[in-house]
Amino acid sequence: MQSKIDKFTIPIGPQHPALKEPGHFEFSVDGEIVTDASVRLGYVHRGIEKGTEGRNWVQSLYLLERICGICSHVHATAYCLGVEKLAGVEVPPRAQAIRVLVAELERVHSHMLWLGVAAHEAGFDTLFMYSWRDRETVMNLLEGITGNRVNYSANVLGGVKCDISAEQDEAIRQGVDFLEERTRHYLEVVTSDMMFLRRTRGVATTPKAQARELGLIGPTGRASGISHDVRVDAPYAAYDIYPVKLITATAGDLEARFIVRINELFESYRVIRQILDTLPEGELTVRMPRRIKEGETVSRVEAPRGELFYFIKSNGTDTPERIKVRTPTLPNMASVLVLAIGHQLADIPMILTGIDPCFSCNDRMVVVKDSGGDNRAMTWEALRQYGIEYYR
Amino acid sequence: MKLSTMWKDALGSLLRRPATEKYPFVRLRAPEQLRSQLHWDLEACTGCGLCAKDCPADAIEIITLDRKAKRFVFHYAIDRCTFCAQCVVSCRQGCLKMSNDEWELASLTKEPLRVYYGEDADVETVLAGAPEPDAEPAPGD
Numbered sequence: 001m002q003s004k005i006d007k008f009t010i011p012i013g014p015q016h017p018a019l020k021e022p023g024h025f026e027f028s029v030d031g032e033i034v035t036d037a038s039v040r041l042g043y044v045h046r047g048i049e050k051g052t053e054g055r056n057w058v059q060s061l062y063l064l065e066r067i068c069g070i071c072s073h074v075h076a077t078a079y080c081l082g083v084e085k086l087a088g089v090e091v092p093p094r095a096q097a098i099r100v101l102v103a104e105l106e107r108v109h110s111h112m113l114w115l116g117v118a119a120h121e122a123g124f125d126t127l128f129m130y131s132w133r134d135r136e137t138v139m140n141l142l143e144g145i146t147g148n149r150v151n152y153s154a155n156v157l158g159g160v161k162c163d164i165s166a167e168q169d170e171a172i173r174q175g176v177d178f179l180e181e182r183t184r185h186y187l188e189v190v191t192s193d194m195m196f197l198r199r200t201r202g203v204a205t206t207p208k209a210q211a212r213e214l215g216l217i218g219p220t221g222r223a224s225g226i227s228h229d230v231r232v233d234a235p236y237a238a239y240d241i242y243p244v245k246l247i248t249a250t251a252g253d254l255e256a257r258f259i260v261r262i263n264e265l266f267e268s269y270r271v272i273r274q275i276l277d278t279l280p281e282g283e284l285t286v287r288m289p290r291r292i293k294e295g296e297t298v299s300r301v302e303a304p305r306g307e308l309f310y311f312i313k314s315n316g317t318d319t320p321e322r323i324k325v326r327t328p329t330l331p332n333m334a335s336v337l338v339l340a341i342g343h344q345l346a347d348i349p350m351i352l353t354g355i356d357p358c359f360s361c362n363d364r365m366v367v368v369k370d371s372g373g374d375n376r377a378m379t380w381e382a383l384r385q386y387g388i389e390y391y392r
Numbered sequence: 393m394k395l396s397t398m399w400k401d402a403l404g405s406l407l408r409r410p411a412t413e414k415y416p417f418v419r420l421r422a423p424e425q426l427r428s429q430l431h432w433d434l435e436a437c438t439g440c441g442l443c444a445k446d447c448p449a450d451a452i453e454i455i456t457l458d459r460k461a462k463r464f465v466f467h468y469a470i471d472r473c474t475f476c477a478q479c480v481v482s483c484r485q486g487c488l489k490m491s492n493d494e495w496e497l498a499s500l501t502k503e504p505l506r507v508y509y510g511e512d513a514d515v516e517t518v519l520a521g522a523p524e525p526d527a528e529p530a531p532g533d
Binding site for chain 2: 055056058059060061062063126127130133136140143144145146147148151153156161162185188189192193194195196197285
Protein backbone atom coordinates (compact mmCIF):
# COMPACT_ATOMS: atom_id res chain seq x y z
CA MET A 1 0.00 0.00 0.00
CA GLN A 2 1.34 3.38 -0.90
CA SER A 3 0.89 6.07 1.71
CA LYS A 4 0.91 9.69 0.78
CA ILE A 5 2.69 12.00 3.18
CA ASP A 6 1.65 15.53 2.40
CA LYS A 7 2.91 17.12 5.58
CA PHE A 8 5.96 16.38 7.66
CA THR A 9 6.12 18.08 11.05
CA ILE A 10 9.32 18.61 12.98
CA PRO A 11 8.81 19.24 16.68
CA ILE A 12 11.54 21.28 18.33
CA GLY A 13 11.70 21.67 22.08
CA PRO A 14 10.65 22.29 24.78
CA GLN A 15 14.24 21.39 25.64
CA HIS A 16 16.95 23.30 23.78
CA PRO A 17 15.20 24.66 20.71
CA ALA A 18 18.20 26.80 19.65
CA LEU A 19 18.27 28.71 22.91
CA LYS A 20 18.80 27.51 26.44
CA GLU A 21 15.23 28.21 27.40
CA PRO A 22 12.13 26.06 27.00
CA GLY A 23 9.59 26.62 24.23
CA HIS A 24 7.94 24.14 21.93
CA PHE A 25 7.82 24.78 18.20
CA GLU A 26 6.33 22.70 15.43
CA PHE A 27 7.48 23.32 11.90
CA SER A 28 5.81 21.67 8.93
CA VAL A 29 8.30 21.24 6.15
CA ASP A 30 8.27 20.49 2.47
CA GLY A 31 11.79 19.19 1.98
CA GLU A 32 13.93 21.83 3.67
CA ILE A 33 11.41 24.63 3.31
CA VAL A 34 9.13 25.50 6.22
CA THR A 35 5.48 25.64 5.22
CA ASP A 36 3.79 26.12 8.58
CA ALA A 37 4.83 26.95 12.13
CA SER A 38 3.26 26.94 15.57
CA VAL A 39 4.55 27.68 19.04
CA ARG A 40 3.62 26.66 22.55
CA LEU A 41 4.91 28.75 25.41
CA GLY A 42 4.34 28.64 29.12
CA TYR A 43 6.89 26.11 30.32
CA VAL A 44 8.46 28.60 32.68
CA HIS A 45 5.33 30.16 34.09
CA ARG A 46 6.23 31.01 37.67
CA GLY A 47 3.21 32.90 38.95
CA ILE A 48 5.22 36.00 39.78
CA GLU A 49 2.33 38.44 39.25
CA LYS A 50 0.22 36.50 41.74
CA GLY A 51 3.23 36.16 44.02
CA THR A 52 3.43 39.93 44.46
CA GLU A 53 -0.05 39.97 45.97
CA GLY A 54 1.24 38.06 49.00
CA ARG A 55 4.28 40.28 49.56
CA ASN A 56 4.68 43.86 50.65
CA TRP A 57 5.72 46.63 48.24
CA VAL A 58 9.40 46.30 49.15
CA GLN A 59 9.54 42.51 48.84
CA SER A 60 7.69 42.58 45.51
CA LEU A 61 10.50 44.67 44.02
CA TYR A 62 12.94 41.78 44.36
CA LEU A 63 10.47 39.23 43.09
CA LEU A 64 9.71 41.31 39.97
CA GLU A 65 13.40 41.91 39.43
CA ARG A 66 13.73 38.17 38.96
CA ILE A 67 11.29 38.03 36.03
CA CYS A 68 14.33 38.33 33.81
CA GLY A 69 17.95 37.59 34.59
CA ILE A 70 19.29 39.63 31.68
CA CYS A 71 17.23 42.78 32.01
CA SER A 72 16.41 42.69 35.73
CA HIS A 73 17.17 46.37 36.24
CA VAL A 74 14.49 47.60 33.83
CA HIS A 75 11.88 45.50 35.62
CA ALA A 76 12.86 47.01 38.95
CA THR A 77 12.94 50.49 37.40
CA ALA A 78 9.49 50.12 35.82
CA TYR A 79 8.07 48.92 39.12
CA CYS A 80 9.79 51.60 41.20
CA LEU A 81 8.72 54.41 38.85
CA GLY A 82 5.12 53.19 39.01
CA VAL A 83 5.02 52.82 42.78
CA GLU A 84 6.73 56.18 43.31
CA LYS A 85 4.16 57.80 41.02
CA LEU A 86 1.35 56.22 43.05
CA ALA A 87 2.91 57.37 46.32
CA GLY A 88 3.51 60.88 44.95
CA VAL A 89 7.20 60.71 45.82
CA GLU A 90 9.83 62.71 43.95
CA VAL A 91 13.08 60.76 43.55
CA PRO A 92 16.34 62.82 43.71
CA PRO A 93 17.93 63.63 40.32
CA ARG A 94 21.15 61.82 41.20
CA ALA A 95 19.24 58.61 41.84
CA GLN A 96 17.36 58.95 38.54
CA ALA A 97 20.63 59.51 36.67
CA ILE A 98 22.19 56.42 38.28
CA ARG A 99 19.11 54.42 37.31
CA VAL A 100 19.62 55.45 33.69
CA LEU A 101 23.35 54.76 33.90
CA VAL A 102 22.79 51.22 35.16
CA ALA A 103 20.01 50.71 32.60
CA GLU A 104 22.32 51.70 29.74
CA LEU A 105 25.13 49.48 31.04
CA GLU A 106 22.57 46.70 31.23
CA ARG A 107 21.54 47.38 27.63
CA VAL A 108 25.20 47.11 26.61
CA HIS A 109 25.52 43.74 28.34
CA SER A 110 22.22 42.49 26.92
CA HIS A 111 23.02 43.51 23.33
CA MET A 112 26.52 42.04 23.59
CA LEU A 113 25.01 38.82 24.93
CA TRP A 114 22.57 38.75 22.03
CA LEU A 115 25.34 39.43 19.53
CA GLY A 116 27.19 36.38 20.84
CA VAL A 117 24.12 34.14 20.91
CA ALA A 118 23.07 35.16 17.40
CA ALA A 119 26.59 34.58 16.09
CA HIS A 120 26.62 31.16 17.77
CA GLU A 121 23.33 30.22 16.11
CA ALA A 122 24.79 31.23 12.76
CA GLY A 123 27.76 28.97 13.41
CA PHE A 124 30.14 31.91 13.83
CA ASP A 125 31.60 30.84 17.16
CA THR A 126 34.66 33.08 16.89
CA LEU A 127 32.42 36.14 17.08
CA PHE A 128 30.45 34.48 19.89
CA MET A 129 33.58 33.85 22.00
CA TYR A 130 35.14 37.27 21.46
CA SER A 131 31.96 39.26 22.00
CA TRP A 132 31.35 37.39 25.23
CA ARG A 133 34.92 37.93 26.36
CA ASP A 134 34.44 41.66 25.84
CA ARG A 135 31.05 41.53 27.54
CA GLU A 136 32.89 40.59 30.73
CA THR A 137 34.08 44.21 30.85
CA VAL A 138 30.56 45.53 31.29
CA MET A 139 29.65 42.68 33.65
CA ASN A 140 32.59 43.66 35.86
CA LEU A 141 31.53 47.30 35.73
CA LEU A 142 28.02 46.38 36.82
CA GLU A 143 29.42 44.23 39.61
CA GLY A 144 31.67 47.07 40.69
CA ILE A 145 28.82 49.60 40.78
CA THR A 146 25.97 47.54 42.18
CA GLY A 147 27.62 44.55 43.85
CA ASN A 148 26.26 41.81 41.63
CA ARG A 149 26.75 40.58 38.08
CA VAL A 150 23.06 39.81 37.57
CA ASN A 151 19.97 40.89 39.52
CA TYR A 152 21.86 44.02 40.47
CA SER A 153 19.30 45.27 43.01
CA ALA A 154 20.45 48.80 42.26
CA ASN A 155 16.95 50.16 42.88
CA VAL A 156 15.07 50.64 46.08
CA LEU A 157 11.65 52.22 46.34
CA GLY A 158 12.46 55.93 46.45
CA GLY A 159 15.92 55.87 44.91
CA VAL A 160 18.98 53.73 44.40
CA LYS A 161 21.33 51.81 46.68
CA CYS A 162 24.58 52.44 44.88
CA ASP A 163 26.57 55.59 44.30
CA ILE A 164 29.23 56.32 41.71
CA SER A 165 32.62 57.03 43.26
CA ALA A 166 35.52 58.74 41.47
CA GLU A 167 37.27 55.38 40.93
CA GLN A 168 34.12 53.84 39.48
CA ASP A 169 33.71 56.85 37.22
CA GLU A 170 37.19 56.27 35.86
CA ALA A 171 36.65 52.49 35.52
CA ILE A 172 33.40 53.01 33.60
CA ARG A 173 35.04 55.49 31.21
CA GLN A 174 37.91 53.09 30.54
CA GLY A 175 35.56 50.14 30.08
CA VAL A 176 33.30 52.09 27.72
CA ASP A 177 36.30 53.28 25.64
CA PHE A 178 37.46 49.68 25.24
CA LEU A 179 33.96 48.44 24.41
CA GLU A 180 33.39 51.20 21.88
CA GLU A 181 36.50 50.21 19.99
CA ARG A 182 35.48 46.55 20.03
CA THR A 183 31.91 47.37 19.02
CA ARG A 184 33.19 49.27 15.98
CA HIS A 185 35.07 46.11 15.03
CA TYR A 186 31.98 43.94 15.48
CA LEU A 187 29.91 46.31 13.35
CA GLU A 188 32.45 45.87 10.60
CA VAL A 189 32.38 42.07 11.05
CA VAL A 190 28.60 41.72 10.83
CA THR A 191 28.35 44.03 7.82
CA SER A 192 31.28 42.68 5.82
CA ASP A 193 31.90 39.02 6.62
CA MET A 194 30.80 37.19 3.50
CA MET A 195 29.91 33.91 5.20
CA PHE A 196 28.01 35.59 8.00
CA LEU A 197 26.08 37.81 5.60
CA ARG A 198 24.84 34.69 3.81
CA ARG A 199 23.04 33.86 7.05
CA THR A 200 21.66 37.33 7.73
CA ARG A 201 21.22 39.45 4.59
CA GLY A 202 17.75 39.04 3.14
CA VAL A 203 16.74 36.53 5.82
CA ALA A 204 13.46 37.12 7.71
CA THR A 205 12.90 40.39 5.88
CA THR A 206 10.01 42.28 7.46
CA PRO A 207 8.78 45.33 5.59
CA LYS A 208 7.54 48.21 7.73
CA ALA A 209 3.87 47.53 6.97
CA GLN A 210 4.20 43.89 7.96
CA ALA A 211 6.17 44.80 11.08
CA ARG A 212 3.39 47.13 12.11
CA GLU A 213 0.80 44.47 11.42
CA LEU A 214 2.72 41.94 13.52
CA GLY A 215 3.16 44.49 16.29
CA LEU A 216 6.94 44.31 16.38
CA ILE A 217 8.55 46.42 19.07
CA GLY A 218 12.01 47.23 20.32
CA PRO A 219 15.13 46.86 18.18
CA THR A 220 13.34 44.16 16.15
CA GLY A 221 10.70 46.68 15.07
CA ARG A 222 13.20 49.52 14.69
CA ALA A 223 15.16 47.39 12.20
CA SER A 224 12.04 47.50 10.02
CA GLY A 225 11.73 51.26 10.34
CA ILE A 226 9.21 51.47 13.18
CA SER A 227 10.20 54.67 14.96
CA HIS A 228 9.25 53.75 18.47
CA ASP A 229 11.39 53.86 21.59
CA VAL A 230 9.92 54.63 25.01
CA ARG A 231 13.12 56.48 25.96
CA VAL A 232 12.43 58.91 23.12
CA ASP A 233 8.63 58.94 22.96
CA ALA A 234 7.89 59.18 26.68
CA PRO A 235 11.15 59.87 28.54
CA TYR A 236 11.17 58.41 32.05
CA ALA A 237 13.64 58.58 34.96
CA ALA A 238 16.39 60.91 33.66
CA TYR A 239 15.99 60.34 29.92
CA ASP A 240 14.56 63.85 29.54
CA ILE A 241 17.90 65.23 30.74
CA TYR A 242 19.98 62.69 28.84
CA PRO A 243 18.06 62.26 25.59
CA VAL A 244 18.64 59.22 23.43
CA LYS A 245 18.79 59.28 19.65
CA LEU A 246 16.37 56.92 17.96
CA ILE A 247 18.19 54.25 15.96
CA THR A 248 16.30 52.74 13.05
CA ALA A 249 17.00 50.88 9.83
CA THR A 250 14.82 50.17 6.83
CA ALA A 251 15.97 46.82 5.45
CA GLY A 252 14.06 44.81 8.08
CA ASP A 253 16.18 41.67 7.68
CA LEU A 254 18.43 40.00 10.22
CA GLU A 255 21.39 42.12 9.13
CA ALA A 256 19.40 45.27 9.91
CA ARG A 257 18.64 43.91 13.38
CA PHE A 258 22.36 43.44 13.96
CA ILE A 259 23.07 46.96 12.73
CA VAL A 260 20.33 48.53 14.88
CA ARG A 261 21.43 46.76 18.05
CA ILE A 262 25.09 47.54 17.50
CA ASN A 263 24.35 51.19 16.73
CA GLU A 264 22.28 51.32 19.91
CA LEU A 265 25.44 50.29 21.76
CA PHE A 266 27.23 53.42 20.49
CA GLU A 267 24.28 55.50 21.63
CA SER A 268 24.43 53.84 25.06
CA TYR A 269 28.16 54.62 25.35
CA ARG A 270 27.46 58.25 24.51
CA VAL A 271 24.69 58.48 27.14
CA ILE A 272 26.86 56.76 29.77
CA ARG A 273 29.66 59.30 29.19
CA GLN A 274 27.20 62.19 29.26
CA ILE A 275 25.76 61.00 32.59
CA LEU A 276 29.24 60.68 34.10
CA ASP A 277 30.13 64.18 32.89
CA THR A 278 27.08 65.81 34.39
CA LEU A 279 26.05 63.56 37.26
CA PRO A 280 24.02 65.76 39.61
CA GLU A 281 25.01 65.95 43.27
CA GLY A 282 22.56 65.12 46.00
CA GLU A 283 20.78 62.42 47.92
CA LEU A 284 20.30 58.87 46.66
CA THR A 285 16.96 58.10 48.29
CA VAL A 286 13.86 59.71 49.68
CA ARG A 287 11.66 58.26 52.38
CA MET A 288 8.88 56.06 50.99
CA PRO A 289 5.64 55.41 52.84
CA ARG A 290 5.08 51.75 53.71
CA ARG A 291 1.44 51.99 52.64
CA ILE A 292 0.86 53.22 49.12
CA LYS A 293 -2.12 55.46 48.39
CA GLU A 294 -5.08 53.82 46.73
CA GLY A 295 -4.99 54.07 42.96
CA GLU A 296 -3.68 52.55 39.78
CA THR A 297 -1.01 53.50 37.35
CA VAL A 298 0.84 52.43 34.24
CA SER A 299 4.59 52.48 33.92
CA ARG A 300 6.50 52.01 30.66
CA VAL A 301 10.22 51.66 30.14
CA GLU A 302 12.40 50.61 27.23
CA ALA A 303 13.96 47.23 28.00
CA PRO A 304 16.82 46.02 25.79
CA ARG A 305 14.24 43.95 23.87
CA GLY A 306 11.54 46.60 23.56
CA GLU A 307 8.78 48.21 25.53
CA LEU A 308 8.20 46.87 29.01
CA PHE A 309 4.81 47.63 30.45
CA TYR A 310 3.71 47.56 34.10
CA PHE A 311 0.20 48.06 35.44
CA ILE A 312 0.17 48.60 39.19
CA LYS A 313 -2.90 48.83 41.39
CA SER A 314 -2.87 49.70 45.05
CA ASN A 315 -5.70 49.42 47.54
CA GLY A 316 -4.06 51.58 50.17
CA THR A 317 -2.34 48.77 52.09
CA ASP A 318 1.31 47.73 52.24
CA THR A 319 0.68 45.02 49.61
CA PRO A 320 -0.01 45.46 45.89
CA GLU A 321 -3.53 44.52 44.84
CA ARG A 322 -2.63 43.71 41.25
CA ILE A 323 0.47 43.93 39.11
CA LYS A 324 0.32 43.14 35.42
CA VAL A 325 3.50 42.88 33.39
CA ARG A 326 3.90 42.79 29.64
CA THR A 327 7.38 41.98 28.43
CA PRO A 328 8.59 42.66 24.88
CA THR A 329 9.20 39.08 23.76
CA LEU A 330 5.54 38.11 23.51
CA PRO A 331 4.54 40.65 20.82
CA ASN A 332 7.66 39.78 18.84
CA MET A 333 7.16 36.02 19.10
CA ALA A 334 4.33 35.97 16.54
CA SER A 335 6.72 37.29 13.91
CA VAL A 336 8.85 34.14 14.17
CA LEU A 337 5.92 32.00 13.11
CA VAL A 338 5.03 34.22 10.16
CA LEU A 339 8.59 34.85 8.98
CA ALA A 340 9.64 31.20 9.26
CA ILE A 341 7.36 30.24 6.38
CA GLY A 342 9.28 30.01 3.15
CA HIS A 343 12.67 29.84 4.83
CA GLN A 344 14.95 26.85 5.14
CA LEU A 345 14.73 24.90 8.39
CA ALA A 346 18.39 25.76 9.06
CA ASP A 347 17.45 29.46 9.20
CA ILE A 348 14.92 28.94 11.98
CA PRO A 349 17.36 29.26 14.91
CA MET A 350 18.60 32.55 13.43
CA ILE A 351 15.07 33.85 12.87
CA LEU A 352 14.12 32.94 16.41
CA THR A 353 17.26 34.50 17.85
CA GLY A 354 16.68 37.58 15.68
CA ILE A 355 13.92 38.81 17.99
CA ASP A 356 16.21 38.31 21.03
CA PRO A 357 13.63 36.15 22.80
CA CYS A 358 13.44 35.74 26.54
CA PHE A 359 11.08 32.90 27.34
CA SER A 360 11.00 33.26 31.10
CA CYS A 361 9.90 36.86 30.67
CA ASN A 362 6.86 36.19 28.57
CA ASP A 363 5.25 33.23 30.30
CA ARG A 364 2.18 34.59 32.03
CA MET A 365 -1.29 33.33 32.83
CA VAL A 366 -4.23 34.94 31.08
CA VAL A 367 -7.72 34.47 32.47
CA VAL A 368 -10.48 34.79 29.87
CA LYS A 369 -13.77 35.96 31.28
CA ASP A 370 -16.67 33.88 30.02
CA SER A 371 -18.93 36.58 28.69
CA GLY A 372 -20.57 35.01 25.66
CA GLY A 373 -21.05 31.43 26.85
CA ASP A 374 -17.93 30.30 25.02
CA ASN A 375 -17.36 26.74 26.14
CA ARG A 376 -13.58 27.12 25.75
CA ALA A 377 -13.46 29.37 28.81
CA MET A 378 -12.68 27.36 31.94
CA THR A 379 -12.68 28.09 35.62
CA TRP A 380 -9.46 27.51 37.50
CA GLU A 381 -10.91 24.40 39.17
CA ALA A 382 -12.12 22.97 35.82
CA LEU A 383 -8.70 23.66 34.26
CA ARG A 384 -6.97 21.91 37.14
CA GLN A 385 -9.29 18.93 36.83
CA TYR A 386 -8.70 18.85 33.07
CA GLY A 387 -4.95 18.79 33.69
CA ILE A 388 -5.24 15.92 36.17
CA GLU A 389 -7.42 13.91 33.77
CA TYR A 390 -5.15 14.68 30.83
CA TYR A 391 -2.04 13.29 32.49
CA ARG A 392 -3.73 10.32 34.20
CA MET B 393 32.59 41.71 1.44
CA LYS B 394 35.47 39.91 3.07
CA LEU B 395 36.06 36.23 3.50
CA SER B 396 37.35 36.22 7.04
CA THR B 397 37.04 39.20 9.32
CA MET B 398 38.17 37.81 12.63
CA TRP B 399 41.44 36.09 11.85
CA LYS B 400 43.40 38.96 13.41
CA ASP B 401 41.56 38.45 16.72
CA ALA B 402 42.17 34.71 16.61
CA LEU B 403 45.88 34.98 15.74
CA GLY B 404 46.44 37.77 18.25
CA SER B 405 45.08 35.55 21.00
CA LEU B 406 47.86 33.02 20.44
CA LEU B 407 50.29 35.52 21.93
CA ARG B 408 48.09 36.73 24.78
CA ARG B 409 47.47 35.10 28.12
CA PRO B 410 44.03 33.42 28.45
CA ALA B 411 41.12 35.70 29.29
CA THR B 412 39.84 33.19 31.86
CA GLU B 413 40.84 33.27 35.52
CA LYS B 414 42.54 30.43 37.35
CA TYR B 415 40.06 30.26 40.20
CA PRO B 416 40.27 28.56 42.74
CA PHE B 417 44.09 28.61 42.46
CA VAL B 418 44.10 32.36 42.02
CA ARG B 419 41.41 34.17 43.99
CA LEU B 420 40.39 37.55 42.65
CA ARG B 421 39.80 40.43 45.04
CA ALA B 422 36.09 41.13 45.16
CA PRO B 423 34.91 44.65 44.37
CA GLU B 424 34.19 46.94 47.32
CA GLN B 425 30.44 46.90 46.59
CA LEU B 426 30.07 43.11 46.38
CA ARG B 427 27.29 41.74 48.54
CA SER B 428 28.12 38.57 50.43
CA GLN B 429 27.52 37.34 53.98
CA LEU B 430 25.44 39.57 56.23
CA HIS B 431 26.74 40.73 59.61
CA TRP B 432 24.73 42.06 62.52
CA ASP B 433 25.68 44.36 65.36
CA LEU B 434 23.85 43.50 68.57
CA GLU B 435 24.75 46.78 70.31
CA ALA B 436 22.92 48.98 67.81
CA CYS B 437 19.87 46.73 67.22
CA THR B 438 16.55 47.69 68.79
CA GLY B 439 14.80 44.51 67.71
CA CYS B 440 12.27 46.39 65.55
CA GLY B 441 12.22 43.52 63.04
CA LEU B 442 11.96 45.74 59.94
CA CYS B 443 14.80 43.78 58.29
CA ALA B 444 12.89 40.52 58.68
CA LYS B 445 9.67 42.15 57.48
CA ASP B 446 11.26 43.50 54.29
CA CYS B 447 13.41 40.46 53.51
CA PRO B 448 12.06 39.09 50.20
CA ALA B 449 13.57 35.66 50.85
CA ASP B 450 12.49 35.11 54.44
CA ALA B 451 16.13 34.67 55.42
CA ILE B 452 16.10 36.72 58.62
CA GLU B 453 14.50 35.99 61.95
CA ILE B 454 14.94 38.09 65.05
CA ILE B 455 14.38 35.96 68.13
CA THR B 456 13.58 38.15 71.13
CA LEU B 457 14.46 36.54 74.47
CA ASP B 458 14.06 39.70 76.53
CA ARG B 459 13.37 43.03 74.84
CA LYS B 460 14.12 45.21 77.89
CA ALA B 461 17.49 43.56 78.51
CA LYS B 462 18.20 43.65 74.74
CA ARG B 463 18.59 39.88 74.54
CA PHE B 464 18.12 39.28 70.82
CA VAL B 465 19.38 36.47 68.64
CA PHE B 466 19.69 37.18 64.92
CA HIS B 467 19.05 34.05 62.88
CA TYR B 468 20.36 34.39 59.33
CA ALA B 469 19.74 31.62 56.76
CA ILE B 470 22.47 32.04 54.15
CA ASP B 471 20.90 29.43 51.87
CA ARG B 472 17.74 31.50 51.63
CA CYS B 473 19.45 34.87 51.28
CA THR B 474 19.41 36.46 47.80
CA PHE B 475 22.02 39.08 48.80
CA CYS B 476 19.84 41.99 47.73
CA ALA B 477 20.88 44.13 50.74
CA GLN B 478 17.35 45.43 51.30
CA CYS B 479 17.77 44.68 55.04
CA VAL B 480 20.83 46.94 55.13
CA VAL B 481 18.76 49.74 53.54
CA SER B 482 15.72 49.10 55.75
CA CYS B 483 17.63 49.12 59.06
CA ARG B 484 17.29 52.56 60.62
CA GLN B 485 19.94 51.88 63.27
CA GLY B 486 22.62 50.88 60.76
CA CYS B 487 23.32 47.61 62.52
CA LEU B 488 23.44 45.44 59.39
CA LYS B 489 26.35 45.24 57.01
CA MET B 490 27.22 42.96 54.14
CA SER B 491 30.84 41.93 53.87
CA ASN B 492 32.41 41.94 50.41
CA ASP B 493 34.81 39.08 50.95
CA GLU B 494 32.83 36.11 52.27
CA TRP B 495 31.31 34.94 49.02
CA GLU B 496 32.52 31.31 48.94
CA LEU B 497 29.46 30.07 50.76
CA ALA B 498 28.67 26.80 49.01
CA SER B 499 28.24 23.86 51.35
CA LEU B 500 27.23 20.20 51.17
CA THR B 501 25.36 20.42 54.45
CA LYS B 502 22.93 22.97 55.82
CA GLU B 503 24.67 23.41 59.15
CA PRO B 504 27.20 26.10 58.05
CA LEU B 505 24.38 27.97 56.31
CA ARG B 506 22.42 28.57 59.52
CA VAL B 507 24.08 31.49 61.25
CA TYR B 508 23.08 32.73 64.70
CA TYR B 509 24.45 36.08 65.86
CA GLY B 510 24.11 37.22 69.46
CA GLU B 511 25.52 36.63 72.96
CA ASP B 512 26.89 33.08 73.26
CA ALA B 513 24.55 32.13 76.10
CA ASP B 514 21.49 33.42 74.21
CA VAL B 515 22.50 31.60 71.03
CA GLU B 516 22.86 28.39 73.02
CA THR B 517 19.40 28.87 74.49
CA VAL B 518 17.94 29.31 71.00
CA LEU B 519 19.91 26.43 69.52
CA ALA B 520 18.70 24.08 72.26
CA GLY B 521 15.18 24.43 70.87
CA ALA B 522 16.08 24.61 67.16
CA PRO B 523 15.69 21.56 64.91
CA GLU B 524 18.78 19.83 63.57
CA PRO B 525 19.42 21.48 60.15
CA ASP B 526 20.75 18.37 58.42
CA ALA B 527 18.20 15.93 59.83
CA GLU B 528 16.26 13.82 57.34
CA PRO B 529 12.78 15.28 56.90
CA ALA B 530 10.06 13.28 58.61
CA PRO B 531 7.75 11.33 56.26
CA GLY B 532 4.91 13.52 55.07
CA ASP B 533 6.93 16.75 55.41
